[in-house]
Amino acid sequence: MKKATQLIHAGRGKKWTGSAVNPPVVRASTIVFDTMDELKHATAKRGERVPYYGRRGTATHFALQEAICELEGSAGCALYPCGAAAINAALLSVLKQGDHLLMVDTAYEPTRAICDKLLAGLGIETTYYDPLLGAEIASLIRPNTTAIFLESPGSLTMEIQDIPAIAAVAKDRGICLLLDNTWGTPLLLDAYGLGVDICIQSATKYIIGHSDAMLGIATANSRYWPQLREHSYLMGYCASADDAYLASRGLRTLKIRLEQHQTNALKVAHWLAQQEWVETVRHPALPDNPGHPLFLRDFSGSNGLFSFVLKQGDAKTMQAFIEGMAHFKMGFSWGGFESLIMPNLSIQKLRTASQWPYAGPLLRLHIGLEDPDDLIADLAAAYQRMQSLL
Numbered sequence: 001m002k003k004a005t006q007l008i009h010a011g012r013g014k015k016w017t018g019s020a021v022n023p024p025v026v027r028a029s030t031i032v033f034d035t036m037d038e039l040k041h042a043t044a045k046r047g048e049r050v051p052y053y054g055r056r057g058t059a060t061h062f063a064l065q066e067a068i069c070e071l072e073g074s075a076g077c078a079l080y081p082c083g084a085a086a087i088n089a090a091l092l093s094v095l096k097q098g099d100h101l102l103m104v105d106t107a108y109e110p111t112r113a114i115c116d117k118l119l120a121g122l123g124i125e126t127t128y129y130d131p132l133l134g135a136e137i138a139s140l141i142r143p144n145t146t147a148i149f150l151e152s153p154g155s156l157t158m159e160i161q162d163i164p165a166i167a168a169v170a171k172d173r174g175i176c177l178l179l180d181n182t183w184g185t186p187l188l189l190d191a192y193g194l195g196v197d198i199c200i201q202s203a204t205k206y207i208i209g210h211s212d213a214m215l216g217i218a219t220a221n222s223r224y225w226p227q228l229r230e231h232s233y234l235m236g237y238c239a240s241a242d243d244a245y246l247a248s249r250g251l252r253t254l255k256i257r258l259e260q261h262q263t264n265a266l267k268v269a270h271w272l273a274q275q276e277w278v279e280t281v282r283h284p285a286l287p288d289n290p291g292h293p294l295f296l297r298d299f300s301g302s303n304g305l306f307s308f309v310l311k312q313g314d315a316k317t318m319q320a321f322i323e324g325m326a327h328f329k330m331g332f333s334w335g336g337f338e339s340l341i342m343p344n345l346s347i348q349k350l351r352t353a354s355q356w357p358y359a360g361p362l363l364r365l366h367i368g369l370e371d372p373d374d375l376i377a378d379l380a381a382a383y384q385r386m387q388s389l390l
Contacts, residue, residue, distance in 0.1 A: 002254050003071070003187055011067025011248055016059050017335035025245045026058035044380025047229050055233065060241040064248045071186040071251075072199060074219035078232045079239040083182060083202025084110045089116070090198050091147070094176045094224065097123035099146040104161065105353040106131045106154025108180060112350070128353040132290060134162035135388030138169045145173070150196070151180040152189075152291075156307055156344060156364055157356070158282040163298060167195025176224060182206075182335075187255055188299050197224050205304065205335025209250040209257055213243040257337075259368070260302030264375070265367035271376050272308050277383055279309040279360050304367040305334050310360040313386065318343045318361055321386040325380045327370055334366035339375055341365055 001009075015296040016023040022227040031051045046052035048060040057065070057079070065077040091114065095101060103115050105128040115126040129140055143273050148170050152161035163179070170177040178198045181191050185206050191199040201207065203215035216239075220228045262285075269283040280288070283306035284295040295302075313321070321343075322330055328341040342364045347356040367375060 005070055007251055007255055009189075010070040010251070011063040011065075013063075013066070016063035016066070023060055023063035023245070023248060024062045025241050027054075027241045028058050029054040036093060047226075055236070055238045058236075058241055060248075061244045064244045064251075067251055070187070072219055073190075073192045073338050074199065074225070075156050075222040076225035076229055077217060077219045078237070079244060080218065080227055080232070080237045081239055081243075083200070083204055083212045083216040084114070084382055086200045086202070086218040087111055087234060087235060088114055089216075089232045089237050090148070090178055090200050090218045090228065091119065092235065093228045094147050094178070094198070095119065095122075095124050096146075098144060100125050100142050100144045100146060101126045102137065102140055102148040103128050103129030104131050104149060104151050104154065105129060105351050106157055106159055107149065107151050107167055108155040109350060110147070111151070111180070128351075130354040131159040131161050131235050132278065132354075135165040135169055141169070141173060141175070145175055147176045147178060149178045153284050153295075156282075156350070157347060158284055158289055158307060160284055160289070160294045160298075162291070162294055163194040163196065165193075166280075170197075171195060179251070183303065183305060184299065185254065185303075187256065187258060188301050188303065190298075192221060194298060198228060199256060202335075203247045203250075204333060206254060206258060207247050207250050207259075207335075208243075208333060209254065209337065211247070211333065211338065213240075213246045213338030215239055215243045215247050217247075220340070239385050258301065258303050259353045260293065260369055261367060262302045264372040265302065265304040265306060265365075267372040268365070268367050268375055268379070269308075270378065272379070275383070277307060277311055277387075278389060279358055282307040282362075304339075305364070306367075307362050307364045309358045309362050312390065313345075313361040315345060318345065318387045321382045322361075325378055325382060326330055327374055328365070328382075336366075337369045339366060339368035339370055 042052045068077045103126050150161050176197045179191050179196045180200045182202045182205050198220045201217045202219050269281050272278050273281045285302045328339045346361045
């Protein structure tokens, strides 16, 4: 079955939807049982999408979990209140005191904070590694290395990692390989086909797609699913049935939304690459992006998120650039229908194992579903405001 067809039908079995098209929103804490046999059955099957207690999920959650597993080819899916919670739970499900973690240097900033503040306090050591290291990551492995964490493309700077090469190293040594696949989604990157053990997504982004709910997802292969499931439950993680419903609904249009985001973003990225005031454009689909050949090999397409670097600028000129936008709004997150812009004056402060080669400020864009010509005009006007201060 093609992905476009899977997106329409996954998680829509009659056991979840009844006679409706979509699964209903089932909100529950207590699940009641009529007989001891029913209680015993629910207890024995509580990790297998059987109603047991609200924190384990309802039919609304089970429908989404089934859909994600079908799309990814994973053994199981856990839901969380946000993407950061999914990252935290996944890491804590495989790490313990005295373990060593290899974390990609270009990780999402809250992921670094989890490592530096939470994991360090639990006696878990983190070593950051260059995202372009590939199979050479073997040189950083210690006897107590338990997990390797990937994020490809890298947050803000968009480096593409050699996932199969790192997966081969991890598998050979029995190390768990985790991937934040929020950018790729199940449509653009086949995480399990490339050797990943645990795949994480912020469903807040493209899966929900409308900037109106927060949800995290972590899935695992058959080896790691039992411990991910039980550790997440013991830590008290659960998600709202309403948010799970919005994620299921968002799945149905994910493919066509991603295709339009990709089309719009590439038009804006190519325009930016031609501007004399732009130092570089970091978009995985552009030939000069770090790891571009790996992108062509492993990804089936791109989306609306990328960055570009200005040749010059400071806090004052960045303020002039960003304030006064007609279409781009300044705000955290991405993946919705709207276009967003976020500035970063110093990437190097977020890096410890790799060197950022540019001195100018970086701007991260999420290209939404507006007409890209209007977005280009917005960026051109922003540069004119900035230029008046140079």
